[in-house]
Amino acid sequence: MFKWRSDDFSWVDFIIDVLRVLIVLGVVIGAWNTLSSGRISFAQWVNLFAAGLSQGSIYALIALGYTLVYGILLMINFAHGEVFMAGAFSTVFLAEALNRTGFLNDQPLLAILLMIAFAGLVSMSVAILLERLAYRPLRGSPRLVPLITAIGASFFLQYTFRGLYGSGFKAYPGVKALQGVIKIGAINIPVVQVFVFCAALLLMLCLYWLVERTRVGKAMRAVSENKEVARLMGIDIDWVIMFTFGVGGFLAGSAGVINGLFRPQGVNFYMGFIPGIKAFTAAVLGGIGNIPGAMLGGLFLGVIEAIGPNLVLAGLGIPGANQLKDVIAFTMLVLVLIFRPQGILGERLSETKA
Amino acid sequence: MNMLRSQNLRIVVTVGLLSGAFILYTGAVGMIAAFHEREVVKDVISLGQVLLMLAPFASGFIAANRIGDGGAEQAAILAGGFAVGFITAIPTIVLLLFNSAEYRFLLELTLRVLPFVAATYFAWPMYRDGKDMRFVIGSWLAIAVLIGIVTFSFALIFEIKGDLRSVLVNINRDWVDVVTFDNRRELMTGILTLTIISVAAGLAGSVFRIIPTIPRRALLYGFGVTLLVGAFGETVRLILQENLDRDTMRELFQRDTLRQQPALMLLIISTVVGFLWAKFGQQVRTGFTSMEPSQRRVMNGVGMLIFAGILLMLPWLIGRTLSDVAVTIGIFVLMGLGLNIAIGLAGLLDLGYVTNYAVGAYILAVLTSIGPLGRLDGVFTFWMVIPVALLAAMFAGFIFAVPVLRMRGDYLAIATLGFGEIIGKLAISDWLKPLIGGAQGVQAIPKPIFLGAELKNPEQLYYIVLVASLVTLFVSIRLNNSRTGRQWMAIREDEDVATAMGIDTARAKLLAFTLSAATGGVAGAIFAAKVGTVFPNSFTVFISINVLSLIIVGGIASNPGIVVGAVVLIGMPELLREFSDFRFLMYGALLVMMMINRPQGFIPSKLVTHEVRAAVKAKVAPAD
Numbered sequence: 001m002f003k004w005r006s007d008d009f010s011w012v013d014f015i016i017d018v019l020r021v022l023i024v025l026g027v028v029i030g031a032w033n034t035l036s037s038g039r040i041s042f043a044q045w046v047n048l049f050a051a052g053l054s055q056g057s058i059y060a061l062i063a064l065g066y067t068l069v070y071g072i073l074l075m076i077n078f079a080h081g082e083v084f085m086a087g088a089f090s091t092v093f094l095a096e097a098l099n100r101t102g103f104l105n106d107q108p109l110l111a112i113l114l115m116i117a118f119a120g121l122v123s124m125s126v127a128i129l130l131e132r133l134a135y136r137p138l139r140g141s142p143r144l145v146p147l148i149t150a151i152g153a154s155f156f157l158q159y160t161f162r163g164l165y166g167s168g169f170k171a172y173p174g175v176k177a178l179q180g181v182i183k184i185g186a187i188n189i190p191v192v193q194v195f196v197f198c199a200a201l202l203l204m205l206c207l208y209w210l211v212e213r214t215r216v217g218k219a220m221r222a223v224s225e226n227k228e229v230a231r232l233m234g235i236d237i238d239w240v241i242m243f244t245f246g247v248g249g250f251l252a253g254s255a256g257v258i259n260g261l262f263r264p265q266g267v268n269f270y271m272g273f274i275p276g277i278k279a280f281t282a283a284v285l286g287g288i289g290n291i292p293g294a295m296l297g298g299l300f301l302g303v304i305e306a307i308g309p310n311l312v313l314a315g316l317g318i319p320g321a322n323q324l325k326d327v328i329a330f331t332m333l334v335l336v337l338i339f340r341p342q343g344i345l346g347e348r349l350s351e352t353k354a
Numbered sequence: 355m356n357m358l359r360s361q362n363l364r365i366v367v368t369v370g371l372l373s374g375a376f377i378l379y380t381g382a383v384g385m386i387a388a389f390h391e392r393e394v395v396k397d398v399i400s401l402g403q404v405l406l407m408l409a410p411f412a413s414g415f416i417a418a419n420r421i422g423d424g425g426a427e428q429a430a431i432l433a434g435g436f437a438v439g440f441i442t443a444i445p446t447i448v449l450l451l452f453n454s455a456e457y458r459f460l461l462e463l464t465l466r467v468l469p470f471v472a473a474t475y476f477a478w479p480m481y482r483d484g485k486d487m488r489f490v491i492g493s494w495l496a497i498a499v500l501i502g503i504v505t506f507s508f509a510l511i512f513e514i515k516g517d518l519r520s521v522l523v524n525i526n527r528d529w530v531d532v533v534t535f536d537n538r539r540e541l542m543t544g545i546l547t548l549t550i551i552s553v554a555a556g557l558a559g560s561v562f563r564i565i566p567t568i569p570r571r572a573l574l575y576g577f578g579v580t581l582l583v584g585a586f587g588e589t590v591r592l593i594l595q596e597n598l599d600r601d602t603m604r605e606l607f608q609r610d611t612l613r614q615q616p617a618l619m620l621l622i623i624s625t626v627v628g629f630l631w632a633k634f635g636q637q638v639r640t641g642f643t644s645m646e647p648s649q650r651r652v653m654n655g656v657g658m659l660i661f662a663g664i665l666l667m668l669p670w671l672i673g674r675t676l677s678d679v680a681v682t683i684g685i686f687v688l689m690g691l692g693l694n695i696a697i698g699l700a701g702l703l704d705l706g707y708v709t710n711y712a713v714g715a716y717i718l719a720v721l722t723s724i725g726p727l728g729r730l731d732g733v734f735t736f737w738m739v740i741p742v743a744l745l746a747a748m749f750a751g752f753i754f755a756v757p758v759l760r761m762r763g764d765y766l767a768i769a770t771l772g773f774g775e776i777i778g779k780l781a782i783s784d785w786l787k788p789l790i791g792g793a794q795g796v797q798a799i800p801k802p803i804f805l806g807a808e809l810k811n812p813e814q815l816y817y818i819v820l821v822a823s824l825v826t827l828f829v830s831i832r833l834n835n836s837r838t839g840r841q842w843m844a845i846r847e848d849e850d851v852a853t854a855m856g857i858d859t860a861r862a863k864l865l866a867f868t869l870s871a872a873t874g875g876v877a878g879a880i881f882a883a884k885v886g887t888v889f890p891n892s893f894t895v896f897i898s899i900n901v902l903s904l905i906i907v908g909g910i911a912s913n914p915g916i917v918v919g920a921v922v923l924i925g926m927p928e929l930l931r932e933f934s935d936f937r938f939l940m941y942g943a944l945l946v947m948m949m950i951n952r953p954q955g956f957i958p959s960k961l962v963t964h965e966v967r968a969a970v971k972a973k974v975a976p977a978d
Binding site: 012093101156334337 | 383513521523761902946
């Protein structure tokens with residue numbers, strides 16, 4: 001990657017290259033220190049990896065919403081994290097109700113399916129309303145305008161839901177079927193992690209089928225390829241864009257339920273902001289606009305976030321390394337944007353797109 | 355004629371439902387109940403009730419305007435206002451019924467029927483357009499099932515939870531009390547009252563459209579001033595008590611609320627003044643513009659002098675509490691002007707502006723603190739550290755700017771947002787705890803000392819902020835008119851073209867970032883000195899969003915706009931405590947609405963206005 005351009009050497013490149021070397025050095029030294037000290041056993045690494053994969057699959061589900069919208073409108077739907085929050089926060093009440101009737105523990109699969117459908121539909125309506133009211137009037141305006149709108153919409157949604165449901169944390173009830181661990185030799189993997197991963201994978205497969213195999217998926221791909229030509233082919237562009245927001249919203253809402261079952265600390269109105277940025281990171285990591293890329297990017301980010309602090313930061317002698325999880329994720333975001341804005345799977349986009 | 359009527363009907367229903375939804379929304383997020391706590395006129399009306407009436411009034415006026423523009427006669431206009439007022443009340447009435455124990459069955463019924471009604475509503479156009487019957491039925495079924503899942507879930511939730519309030523926390527007694535005008539016990543009386551008041555307000559809105567311009571303006575002015583004075587009663591009282599004696603104050607105010615007689619007097623006086631202004635204002639204005647240029651210059655100079663005098667005297671005029679607010683506003687003016695260098699002048703959307711603020715605050719805190727974390731034992735004073743904070747913030751700005759120089763637009767925004775989050779997490783982490791105190795922050799920051807006197811009160815700190823703001827204003831005006839300013843403008847408009855014109859874009863962008871960071875650092879340092887402690891929780895993304903909002907609302911690249919934006923957006927939640935819970939709700943809504951309706955801001959800079967007009971022209975006539 002070192003390309004020493006003698007003809008147009010610029011000191012910005014130089015600083016960025018120095019940064020690159022420093023980061024590589026830091027990662028290598030940190031990892032070497034941790035691995036040679038043997039502080040963390042193999043089983044613990046596997047546990048971290050599994051936890052990272054489950055967390056990553058939630059990021060991947062949210063990231064798909066970013067990628068779908070970006071693929072079609074070339075805009076970053078910054079408020080997507082809030083769409084995720086809307087579903088997760090609304091479904092807490094349903095989960096409590098289902099828990100109180102006992103249905104949640106009698107028929108966990110059906111109950112969770114109902115919750116996913118409900119959360120998905122709530123998030124979907126929020127996403128569609130957002131598109132209709134905030135983004136549609138701005139189509140074709142300079143690119144920063146929809147971004148600022150999205151930031152505004154993000155805070156508007158956060159505080160709307162704070163006003164509707166209150167500002168406290170609400171926890172999803174525990175599901176008995178998801179407690180316990182699966183033992184493989186010395187390795188214990190919690191059932192809930194397996195469930196999260198499988199559920200997310202299933203949803204992603206559904207999306208893949210929708211986009212690749214159905215008529216409406218074909219229309220989505222056509223619109224993302226070229227709106228004008230798609231219009232000439234008789235595709236209702238507005239409807240397809242709305243549908244895309246809806247699908248992204250549904251995935252985000254279901255991710256909200258899965259996240260709620262996975263993380264016991266509960267949900268509140270601010271829960272979507274950080275996962276939103278992280279999912280955006282995942283989308284960029286995989287190559288924004290690229291559906292398998294978003295899945296891969298999400299998993300990758302989850303794993304890095306789980307392993308990174310323990311492997312690199314702890315190795316560099318930083319105390320409380322796990323507090324800096326988010327720092328790792330955001331540093332990843334910045335690094336990807338600097339060094340490989342096209343992502344892992346993305347092709348280099350033309351200037352108008354990138 | 356028939357055409358006209360159906361068109362009017364559509365206007366009335368749309369406008370009415372919109373304002374009804376607004377009332378319902380503000381109630382559901384708790385705004386109405388919160389605003390009810392603030393009385394505008396003692397025992398007459400509260401801010402929450404004003405909100406309840408203002409919506410039907412405004413929408414009645416809007417609807418009447420549209421109907422009137424369509425050439426309808428007066429009776430039709432009045433009927434429109436009446437109907438809008440009525441429709442506005444409907445959503446709230448429905449929620450009231452749903453919420454009451456006796457009419458709960460209505461909610462259950464609605465939830466059961468809704469899927470079928472909605473499915474029919476959506477499938478009907480398909481059937482009408484003669485789509486394939488199987489397709490129509492399939493769509494109907496699909497929509498019914500999807501909405502059915504939602505309504506079934508809601509029904510389940512309400513069944514188990516018992517009432518609406520356990521989910522929607524703000525649909526509570528307070529809300530019912532406000533919207534029924536204290537008739538919680540007899541719901542029907544309450545609903546009737548609400549309907550009557552709403553209809554009256556809607557009707558008043560349409561009457562407002564019919565009456566001639568001059569009395570209309572006079573009334574608008576009179577009610578507007580009275581409403582503002584009443585709502586900001588506390589602020590007005592604080593200002594007045596600096597200058598009036600106790601007994602007069604007691605006659606005007608009861609605690610923070612305007613009494614009835616003074617309110618009536620104020621209404622009459624301001625209406626008369628409004629009348630005079632509406633009648634003779636035009637003459638005054640033409641008189642001014644027809645003056646000799648030299649005379650005009652003198653008049654302008656006098657105006658400027660008065661303004662400068664007020665700025666200088668402000669702490670004495672408004673007292674301590676409001677001076678404190680003024681310092682906060684000033685800090686945000688400073689940040690607004692600083693961030694404007696990046697956003698407004700160079701077009702770099704920096705969402706991590708809080709980084710610089712935090713750097714400035716922490717530098718000042720660590721270097722001057724006399725607490726356990728300040729190891730320098732107060733060797734450094736505020737004045738010595740301000741330049742250090744400025745340089746440190748510039749350095750931080752530089753460090754963070756280099757990696758993002760190659761990014762554009764939205765990627766740059768998200769990357770800087772990431773920086774802001776990183777700084778926040780680092781500030782609170784255990785890693786840097788020995789240095790900057792982790793979650794406990796840094797305490798015991800001494801106040802600045804000027805000529806031997808400790809500037810410990812906001813009245814005195816105000817001058818520091820004022821001087822810093824004026825310096826920043828001066829620098830940013832000079833920069834804007836300089837060669838660098840024109841380079842930034844070129845980059846803002848088109849980076850490729852700017853590069854092609856031989857502009858060193860990397861250098862210009864770096865300059866914009868570092869200069870804007872410098873201002874943020876100074877603002878942070880002043881903030882730290884003002885508060886006396888620095889906590890990591892003060893440095894969140896909300897600061898960046900605050901600053902961004904005031905720039906966008908005031909007007910991008912418009913210095914007066916930024917000052918006004920800061921006064922309104924920062925001052926209002928500080929002065930109207932009921933507002934502070936909803937400040938980010940308001941900012942968010944404002945950002946969206948501004949971007950859709952008025953992207954140049956309320957007080958646009960001349961240049962941006964020009965650009966927007968040019969863009970609109972280009973959009974309208976692409977064939978040229």
